[in-house]
Amino acid sequence: MTDHVDTTVSTQSTVEETIDVLCVDDDRDYLELIEEHLSRNEDFAVRTETTPSAALDALDEVDCVVSDYDMPGMDGLDLHAKVRERSATLPFVLFTGSARAEIAEQFPDDIWTEFLRKDDPKATMPILAGRVRRLVDHHRTLRQANRSLTAIEATGDGIAVVAPDGTFTFVNRVFASRFGADPEDLAGQPWQTCFPDNEVERLESTAIETVRDDWQWTGGCRYLTDGGSEFTAQTRVAGLDDGSLVFCLTDSDE
Structure with a gap:
């Protein structure tokens, strides 16, 4: 004998999760510009650091790292390598004035890492926000899917x-x-x-x-x-x- 059960489920609107972004750049003025633009997105919480070493101490608290490339002591790709030692999937955007061709051989083949050229802020900052949101949304979806599969196995x-x-x-x-x-x-x-x-x-x-x-x-x-x-x-x-x-x-x- 079969049961016919209505599977219609009412949906509730949920508060959008805050996206915690860590921005790293040794140029304080440009760092403030990034923070100003990203903070216009109500779902973004932005933290800034002027040195990669300080950024490494804050990784546990963020959803995405946005880093300059040309910095003293440790460049953006060095920082990326250190981040990957801690997390293989933490979203990372290399945001630099350098052309991609200049670092093409060193740039990682990594779905969680993106390259974006610093150009006119009015044009580039919305693109940066979109890249961050897309990477973080993908990361959260995958993490939720993995939790669901774990629950199914249990x-x-x-x-x-x-x-x-x-x-x-x-x-x-x-x-x-x-x-x-x-x-x-x-x-x-x-x-x-x-x-x-x-x-x-x-x-x-x-x-x-x-x-x-x-x-x-x-x-x-x-x-x-x-x-x-x-x-x-x-x-x-x-x-x-x-x-x-x-x-x-x-x-x-x-």
Whole structure:
């Protein structure tokens, strides 16, 4: 027997998180100019340092580092290397008057690091703010996704995500273990491989159609292991906005 559960969720507006930016430049006047422009963004909190060594002491408190390149004692790329020793993914913008060609061979191949040339402040500062926000938003999204995956792995339920093309894109260890497999063994496989043929037909005509109508489906399912044996498990199937499916295997009677 199936349950039709309305999955409509009310959304609440949330206060936008503050983006803590650390700006490093030995030119105090230009540093003040950066701070003035970035601080016009209400969600930015800006801290400034005139030496890279002082900046290194503040890394735990920031979401992004914006650094000049040509500084005495330690240039911007040296600072970047020190930052990467502490954090492989902390967003970093090298903001410099030097042309990129001058430092091309030294510039890191790193998705969390961007280069921006100091030009007319009226044109460049909005670009800088946009680069910082994009890097930080990406970093926060990835961090949240990693936390979610950790939580999924910790649950006692078997969970798998099926892409719109019908193949598994994510399988947690609990789900895979029910089939005597590892998650990577099931990744990329059609979801139908986990069910006997007549169960596939039933799911396609009931569960999948129900989910396409913006409902969840819950019911008992027969599963097929790699070795050809079957087991029955209570299962929830839900849909995601992009057309993906989520299978949640909650219990089984093997």
